[in-house]
Amino acid sequence: MPEQIPSAPIALHIVPHEYGPSDARPVRLRSRPLAQGVVVPRHAHPWAQVAYTTQGVIRLAVANAAWIVPPSRALWIPPHTPHQLSILKDAYLRTLYVLPAAIPTALSGCRVVEVSPLLRELIAAIDQPGPLDPARERLLGALALDEIGRAAPLPLQVPLPSDKRLLSLCNAILADPARTWTLEQWSRYAGASSRTIARLFRQEMGTTFVHWRQQALLAQAIPLASRGYSLARIAHELGYSSQSAFSAMFRRAFGESPSTFFARGQHQVAEHRTPPARSGD
Secondary structure (H helix, E strand, O other): OOOOOOOOEEEOOOOOOHHHOOOOOOEEEEEEOOOOOOOEEEEEOOOOEEEEEEEEEEEEOOEEEEEEEEEEEEEEEEEOOEEEEEEEEEEEEEEEEEOHHHHOOOOOOOOOEEEOHHHHHHHHHHOEEEEEEEEHHHHHHHHHHHHHHHEOOOOOEOOOOOOHHHHHHHHHHHOOOOOOOHHHHHHHHHHOOOHHHHHHHHHHOOOHHHHHHHHHHHHHHHHHHHHOOHHHHHHHHHOOOOOHHHHHHHHHHOOOOOOEEEEEHOOOHHHHHOOOOOOOO
């Protein structure tokens, strides 16, 4: 369940020195397996970060939002952004660390993007077991960043509010997505009027209750699919009246069917089979 990150001290970064980008090597790559249940505590980097799983599912939380990232998608994290990483299913994580001066102007704010075949091969070309020629690394890294900048963001963000009443309501929905209460019922749960809750959704997150709940259900579908659940079971777990109702909502948000979306991620899952380890990001 996505939660607001508690106000704990922020580690500047927890990445080994040899992976830090520099003027000579503005894009660096680190790859490693991470086991389900690993949580990398709240921290920030002086550089940008691209997190890409070739298998498994990860969740990233910042102060006011969370993203659940399935295979074949990548998460862009700007420099100096405090974040917490959780592994929802055994993952093989490839991370690009990017010097701020090398960031394309098109990239701003956290986002999840589709990993195109070109981007996948560029990242794989950087991820070599032996030393990589710095000039080649710079060229591959620059093209990878250009490809990320051209990719359209996917609607996998779940905004989280600061108001305690609204946060309690949002966390309750995330904990029990199959509960199909109306706004009036959820407002009574939060101890406020429906007019107040509707206003808080607009003020704090710039959206409506209905649209926020749809975003939350989309995000919740990803870990269910990673467990091998059928579309019918996912629809039931999320409180939809039928598989077709869930599929129609999914298609409106992503422009494709859920079976196509999830199958594309599974197609790339076999890229790494290294036993998961416990490590940081």
